[in-house]
Amino acid sequence: MADPFSITVSALALAVSSVTAWLTLFRRGTVEMTQPTVIFFGPDTPRSQNETPLPKIFLRTLLFSTAKRGRVIESMHIALSRNETHQNFNIWVYGDDKLVRGSGLFVGETGIAANHHFLAPRDENSFHFTEGRYKLEVFAHLLGDKAQTRLFSQTLEISRDIGASLKEPGTGLYFDWGPDSSRYLPHVEQRPPSSDPQKFLELLGLK
Template sequence: MPSPELFAALGAALIGFSIALWAFRAYRGDVKLAQPSYILLDQDTTSQGKRISEVRLRTALFSTSRRGVVIDYLTLWLRRGDEEVNFSIWAYLNKQCLRESGGLMAPNEGVILEHHFLTETEGPEFEFKAGPYEMAIFAKPAGSIRLQKLSSLYFVINDYQAQQMRKSAVGLCLRWDPRHRCYQSDIESNLKPSVTPLVEEHAGGH
């Protein structure tokens, strides 16, 4: 039978390991995303006539590390029933200039940016059809081999909204309702294309 001294030593070792793991995680830090209060679902068209779907959202990105965390990229997935699509092109608005990101620092105090996620120009077109959706946002921290899930959001597009979104310069605005803890949606018209140069750059590269 193990002695009490052995149990005490194992307990101390386990406590020491837990403290070291906590300290390592605190030093490395995790990436966090604040609840987006405004999301816009939109579509743009290339000069070749192909429609590219877009998700815009403005939110704060921060880390739990005092040193901050460098992010290689963000990516967004939309799921409706059995259909799932990846918005793999990521850009953000900085000083009124939309830039495709090659990395971003998430500081401890946070940074507020407008993020744009687009579907690939060479893949099949994605249409915002009626139904319930799940939106998941992931980050790839520099030096990590795994994606870190930042957020899961849920919303619904009704039949009328889906029909309206087939028109040019029409999108769907999702605003967070803290009272009911859900997104309320409204059609927005006369939208100005925000990602046309970026879309054309990708379309021309394939």
């Protein structure tokens, strides 16, 4: 007759092995992102003074996978809406010291922290950041998934005074996350963020 204790131990060991195998080999998981420390609305750095700069959204965040085996991001974009106006920023470039065009990014469970630049399409130079309440949503298309995954959603406000300032050439708006106030604090600058403007333009096919 089998020992009940041995059977119990064997059953527990099998259960633990099954759970471990599911977590490491079979569970697909998803990709999530942390609260961005900074979000930027403004123009990109144009190739020459005669060209109209493309509208750009910049943010810094950590992307991480909920599965141990990681996931692959095929593409990312930002959907920005204000009242009845909707604009997709579908040109995605990321990196810190070196910028690369976003495509086929592997995200492991330990995560990837980087700057992300999103530009509107080249034929959307008519879009401008003006006064109003904006809803910003970050989407990623994961390899093997049919539907896109919404990674982040945030409502941001551009006041009348800030909206007037953004009409000045080369002026952008930064939203810095305030940990004490638990909200984004806006301030205006005339320096669009770009780690390497020349390589960034080459990646976009603008140089």
